[in-house]
Amino acid sequence: MSRSSPTPVPYFADHARGFESFRFVYPVVSRRSGGISLGVNLNPDKVCNFDCIYCQVDRTRAPQERFVDLPRLLQELEQGLELVLGGRLFEHPRFAQVPQQLRTLQDMAFSGDGEPTTYSNFDQIIQQCVEVKRRAGVPQLKMVLITNATMFHRPVVQRGLRLLDENQGEIWAKLEWGTEAYYRLVTQSSIPMNRVLQNITEAARERPLVIQSLFMRIHGQEPPEEEIAGYCGHLERILQGGGQIARVQVYTVARPPAQRFVEPLSLETLAQIAQQVHRRCGLAVQWFGPHGAEGQLG
Numbered sequence: 099m100s101r102s103s104p105t106p107v108p109y110f111a112d113h114a115r116g117f118e119s120f121r122f123v124y125p126v127v128s129r130r131s132g133g134i135s136l137g138v139n140l141n142p143d144k145v146c147n148f149d150c151i152y153c154q155v156d157r158t159r160a161p162q163e164r165f166v167d168l169p170r171l172l173q174e175l176e177q178g179l180e181l182v183l184g185g186r187l188f189e190h191p192r193f194a195q196v197p198q199q200l201r202t203l204q205d206m207a208f209s210g211d212g213e214p215t216t217y218s219n220f221d222q223i224i225q226q227c228v229e230v231k232r233r234a235g236v237p238q239l240k241m242v243l244i245t246n247a248t249m250f251h252r253p254v255v256q257r258g259l260r261l262l263d264e265n266q267g268e269i270w271a272k273l274e275w276g277t278e279a280y281y282r283l284v285t286q287s288s289i290p291m292n293r294v295l296q297n298i299t300e301a302a303r304e305r306p307l308v309i310q311s312l313f314m315r316i317h318g319q320e321p322p323e324e325e326i327a328g329y330c331g332h333l334e335r336i337l338q339g340g341g342q343i344a345r346v347q348v349y350t351v352a353r354p355p356a357q358r359f360v361e362p363l364s365l366e367t368l369a370q371i372a373q374q375v376h377r378r379c380g381l382a383v384q385w386f387g388p389h390g391a392e393g394q395l396g
């Protein structure tokens with residue numbers, strides 16, 4: 099496996115949360131969405147129930163907000179949709195260099211500065227965002243939930259997931275480890291790994307999930323082979339347990355990570371992991387370097 103590290107490109111590396119006067123909604127050019135994604139930040143306090151060593155949330159700056167101001171969030175979402183759909187976003191210096199092929203609005207994404215499903219009225223906020231996209235004339239716009247899957251067992255989250263199912267939702271659930279020890283190293287969490295695996299399996303029985311898997315070098319070391327083998331084993335067991343997986347995204351860090359000892363993985367190694375997943379699990383796999391989509395199998 100190669101040890102060369104790819105260099106990020108500016109527009110993929112810029113996922114700044116602040117845009118003009120916006121506090122909760124932020125447009126980004128997303129590698130994995132393949133264009134403009136309108137982020138919705140349900141964790142402006144920057145608190146997360148994981149503490150991933152690769153986390154690319156900028157916690158060097160204090161949060162500007164502690165709580166979600168719902169009317170303001172919905173207003174920003176409406177304005178954000180107008181900005182992108184009307185093309186005015188690309189007059190802004192941060193977006194003026196974005197190539198034409200990446201200027202399409204791909205989705206609104208519940209992501210932000212923590213785990214979105216920890217938001218207490220998760221189902222209600224999803225419903226209100228559905229209404230905004232309908233009013234904006236884009237009822238078919240995809241709604242992506244970027245999640246660590248730790249809260250799927252909660253009824254309020256299950257209701258939110260079903261609302262997403264009914265409204266062009268796509269759930270991108272994090273799974274990127276084999277052993278409990280590596281899971282704990284990566285997430286720094288006390289939530290048991292099996293809780294997450296069980297949540298993913300049960301949610302995947304109801305609808306196909308997208309599995310998102312970030313791999314990195316830690317202290318210069320690529321992920322050990324046993325972790326990749328164990329990770330493939332988890333994917334196999336989800337399928338054997340009746341879960342559906344739409345596709346797997348294998349990617350690496352593109353922005354400064356929480357810990358300095360974390361570095362991007364080489365494109366060659368990302369491709370090798372993707373091939374292993376495809377070969378062993380028969381799943382569709384995409385892989386992404388800091389420059390965007392690099393390949394696809396299945």
Ligand code: SF4
Pocket residue numbers: 146147148149150152153154155210211212213246
């Ligand atoms: S789950 Fe996401 S937001 Fe939370 S620490 Fe991990 S990468 Fe950061």
